[in-house]
Amino acid sequence: MYLLLLLPMSFFAQNTVSGTVTESATSLPVPGANVIVKGTTNGTTTDFDGNYTIENVSAGDVLVYSFLGFVTQEVPYEGQSTIDILLDEDQGTLDEVVLIGYGATSEQDATGAVQKVSAEDFNQGAVVAPEELIAGKSAGVQIVPGDGAPGSGGSIRIRGGASLSGSNDPLIVVDGVPLDQRGVQGSRNALNSINPNEIEDFTILKDAAATSIYGSRASNGVILITTKKGKKDTPFQFTYDVKTSIGNITDKVDVLNAEQFRNIINNTPGTDPELLGDASTDWQELIYQTSVGAIHNLTATQGVGNFYYRLNFNHTQQTGVLKRDYYQRDAFNISLNQDLFDNQLKLTLTSKNSLDQNNFANRGAIGAAVAFDPTQAVYDPNSPFDGYFEFTRATGSDITQQNLATRNPVALIAQTEDSNQTRRSITNLNAEWKLPWVDGLKAVVSGGFDYSEVQGATFLPITAASNTSNINQFSNYDGINRNLLLDTYVNYQNEIEAISTEIDATAGHSYQEFYSYSDSYGTEQDQERDFPEYISRNALESYFGRVSFDINNKYLISGSIRADGSSRVAPQNRWGYFPAASIGWKVQNEKFLENADWLTQLKLRAGYGETGNYEIGQDYGYLGIYTPSVGGASYQFGNEFVPTLRPEEYDENLKWEALKNYNAGIDLGFFDNRLTGSVDAYYRETKDLVAVVPIPAGANLSDQLLTNVGTAISRGIEVAVGGDLARSEDFNWSVNYNITFQEKEITKLSLGDDPDFFIPQGGISGGVGNTIQLWKKGFDPSTFFVFRQVYNEQGQPIEGAYVDVNGDNQITEADRQPYKKATPDYFMGFTNTLNYKNFDLNFTFRGSFGNYVYNNTKSSNGFVEAGTNTPSDYYSNLNANVLETNFQNSQFFSDYYLEAADFVKLDNVSIGYTIPGEKVDFRASLTASNVLTITNYDGLDPEVFGGIDNNFYPRSRRFVLGLNFAF
Known part of the structure; x- marks a missing residue:
């Protein structure tokens, strides 16, 4: 009887299986491969060496082995204690999928200039702003990091941007939701609500053949951000990741110390040394501090049958190197996926929710x-x-402050008290339904919103010298940004076997509405008052279509068109049409190369497209608008002061800027893509550029008008090379290098034909209304406008001596010339990634060449009168450059202050070590950022956005310790 009872017990015996999962082609281990008992949630993943152990396996079970890019294997369990698996590469998935806007394609079938930057390629460290992840990673994409403020965002330029006074920022699309390009009120960076730890990849659309599907918002390129999601049939995993950081400034502005300053005052006629103090104070030393920060990420993910999820909580806090500067983010990210009706209906919910808190120094x-x-x-x-x-x-x-004197730093x-908090949610629900009555046809509905609220306050006590009024100064403000989206489209993919052609066609409709509101209450001069509310609302309705053909797996043809209707422009200009067409030739699939085993890819591409830019600075610039008075502009009726309404100038024919783009490219791959490369050449022409220009008195309600006046062209060449220098079981080394050559020129900028017409730009400190740059036909938009300095035989600048350009024997404004520019001639990025067993090392260099910076820190305080030509009871410090030039008076417009700002930066170095375990995988890493700058520029940092260096918040050199636990 006892033996009979044991029989059924043995049938349900629970066993343990161990083994190793490796690549069949290279015998390398496959870390992170999924091993699961089919039809259950019982599973595990392989460790760093490809090893796994799974418990509670019964006779009759089927073990499923899977990993992205490899063919899934199923092995029946028949009592084995060890099962080793060789996974074969899945040729269908090796050709990576890339997003292209309202759809996806494979890298081999892409005909536009498209690049995907995945998580394994990202820059490492305590990254707060998402754009920092891809700095230096893509040809044609220049990311100038933000300043040293915590949470500050960088500037992104794709192919240099296409506008003058309008926005040059690319359109950012997060999980299908296009963000408002005007940003978010109160936020240091509009992308900060997106946790960098949760980003799966960036897809960068550069040319109009790729971007025109986004129409009137795509002239400056498009970046598609995809966040991480759960995976199907994966066991529960919990991860805790923490990064702690410290940072310090690397340099200070070179000014006179107390002894040098006393010497200047004592030797300058007309000064009074009795006004000097007895101290020796380094004011810069007193306002800066060691910055500290911490980033915590707690993540849970699991796939249970057809439902899979990912939950992430992020807490980020960081102090600035400027005292009292502080940033904090608490974010909760949700990704839920449900497949229904035998995978015919797929539902995806993504939601990124954040609370940002700032204290602004x-x-x-x-x-x-x-x-x-x-x-x-x-x-x-x-x-x-x-x-x-x-x-x-x-x-x-009474004792009062000197109103014009510098304040105690x-x-x-x-x-000063200045703080705010911003609540934001970016949420999208996507439904994808494979329509049963037509093979290959699916319908997609995507509804989303981007909603934020900001509340803030400032306070300056009456006891502060910077408060020149007779009461405490304060303000309380709040605002709302709301962005609603509804996309609907159908997609058809199938193969027409009779003509060996694959077709991919999409057609759809999009509606997006933008609303913003702001209100404030506070003090103005010596009065408390309610300020006028600000409300902005506009909508964009669009129809779009795209069709692509892959003929005989050799010849690619793609075309798209979008029609955009915007309430921001006049009815007669409201609708714009943006076509694009591109072709490709997969030369490697031709018969004459069928024996070229060394050649993995050889694809030629060419395309043309049109896009627009409706971020031109006004919502309703074609309408006559009345603005409530501010700043005490009131009309007196007896003893009552009544605010006025002021009519604003307007252009009833104002329309968005339009761009035409031509692109040609080649993609290369050799030796099973161990060596890859691409080259793109582009030519772009932007018409109807918007700028503020003077108009005849009486022609409008002002003598300055925002209108369409200009045309500009830009051209460039982008080269990217990648390769595996070593690929083995223990040691791997891959490199990626990209370089971009570019130039931009204004070809028209006037309502008339005046060849000498220009628009001053680039305001500088040291004088009211002074500018150092200009927009002018025939020049780059960042060109400087200067006098050419004359030097003596010893190479010293001669004060007030400039080149007489026109030869009239006098120096006048006519001798001031366009000279040099802030835009680089070329820039590059270079990344190395190395792995040796459980160690990993990666580092990234960036470089920029041919760009110049106007050193306003020198010019504004680099002459004696800057510190001594003041009211008789105070003096100001001077830039140490005055000891070299001995300038007595201002030389603001001298090209002496234009400095070559070429640089090479070691941006990021990270080393890590992984310890795989049976229950817990552990990884430790150490990262340094802003490590080294090689430059001849004499200021704090050669990387100055816009090309004018003044009052620059210094970037810090940061060291980051990271710990990661995966359970």
Whole structure:
């Protein structure tokens, strides 16, 4: 009887299976491969060496082995204690899928200039702003990092941008939701609500053949961000990742110390050394600090049958190198997927929810620390300004501040309160239904929103010297941004066997509405008042279609068109049509190359497309608008002051900017893609450029008008090369290099035919209304406008001596010439990734060449009168450059202050070690960012967006310790 009872027990015996999963082609281990008992949630994943152990396996079970890019294998369990698996590469998935807007294609079938940057290629470290992940990773994409403020965002330029006064930012699409290109109120960076840890990949659409499907918003390129999601049939996994960081500034503006400053004052006629103090104060040292930060990520993911999910909580906090600067983000990301009706209906919900909190330090302290008298002490026991030393004057029996004097930088930081918080949610629900009555036809409905609320407050006490009123200064403000989206489209994919052609066709409709609101209450001069509410609302309705053909797996043809209707422009210009066409030839599939085993890919591409840019600075620039008065502009009726309404100038024919783009490219792959490369050449022409230009008096309600006046062209060549220098079981080394050559020129910029017409740009400090750049026909938009400096035999600049360009024996404004530019001639990125057993190392270099920077930190304070030509009871510090030039007066427009800003930066270095375990995988990493800069530029940093270096918030060099636990 006892033996009979054991029989059924043995049938249900639970066993343990171990083994190794490796690649069949290379015998390399496959870490992270899924091993699961079919039809259950019992499973595991392989460790770093491809090893796995799975428990509770019964006779009759089927073990499923799967990994992206490999053919899934199913093995019946028949009592084996060890099962080793060789996974074959899946040729159908090796050709990586890339998004192209309202659909996807394979890399081999893409005919536009499209690049995908995946998580394994990202820059490492304590990354807060998502765009930092791809700096230096893509040809044609220049990302200038944000300044040193915590949470600040960088500037993204794809092929240099296409506008002048309009936006040059690319359209960002997050999980199918196009973001408002105007940004989010109160946020340091519109992308900060997206946790970098949760980004799966970026897809960058560069040419119009790829971007025209987004029509009027695509002239500056499109970036598609895909966030991480759960995976089907995967066991529960919990991950905790923490990164802690410290950072310090690497340099300070070179100013006179106390001894040097006293020497200048003592030797300058007409000065009073009695006004100097007895201290020796490094003001820059006092306003900066060591920055610290921490990033925590807790992630849970699982796939249970046809339902799979990913949940992530992120807590980020970071102080700035400028004292009292602080950023904090708490974010909760949700991804839910459900497949229904035998995978015919797929539902996907993604939601990114964040709370950003900021304390903004007073950035005016940066300029004040450069200019404040170094002989003065920080504190004064007799000061009425909370004990801080300030330059004062006696007004009767009162002591008041010198209104024009520089403020105490330490006091500026300590006495200014400025904080806010922003709540934001980017959510999208996507339904994809394979229609049963037509093979290959599916319908997609995508509804989403991007909603944010901001609340903030500022406060400046009456005791602060920077408060020139007679009451405490404060403001309370709030705002809303709302972006609603509904996309519907159908997609048909099938093969026409009779003509060996694959077809992929899409047609759809999109509607997006944008709303923003802001309101504030506070003080103005010596009064408290409600400020006018601001409300903006506009809508964009669109129809789009695209069709692609792959003929005989050799010849590619694609065409698309989009029709956009926007409420932002006049009815007669409301609808725009944006066509595109491109072709490709997969030469490697031709018969004459069928024996070329060394050649993996040889594809030629060419395309043409049209796009637009409706971010032109106004919502309803074609309408006459009345603006409520601000700044005390009121009309008096008796004892009552009534605010006025002011009519604004307008152009009833204002329309969006339009771009035409031509692109040709070649994609190469050799030796099973161990060596890859691509080359793209482009030519772009932007018409109807928007700019503010002077108009005849009486022609409108102002003598300046925002209107369509210009044309510009840009051209460039982009080269990208990647390769595996080593590929073995223990050691792997891959490199990626890209370089971009570019140039841009304004070809028309006037309502008339004046060849000398130009528009001043680039305001500088040191004088009211001074500018150092210009827009002019025949020149790059970032060109500087300067006098050519004359030097003596010793190579020293001669004060006031400039080249007489027109030969009239006098120096006038006619001798001021367009010269040099802030835009680089070429820029590059270079990334290395190495793995040795459980160690990994990667580092990224970036470089920029041919660009110039106007060193306004030198020119504004680099002459004696800048510190001495003041009211008689205070002096200001000088830039140390005055010791070299001995300039007595301002030389603002001298090209002496134009400096070559070529640089090579070691942006990022990261080393890590992984310890695989039976229950827990552990990884530790150490990362350094902003490691090294090689440059001849004499300022703090050669990478200055716009080309004018002044009051720059310094970037810090950061060191990051990272720990990761995967359960």
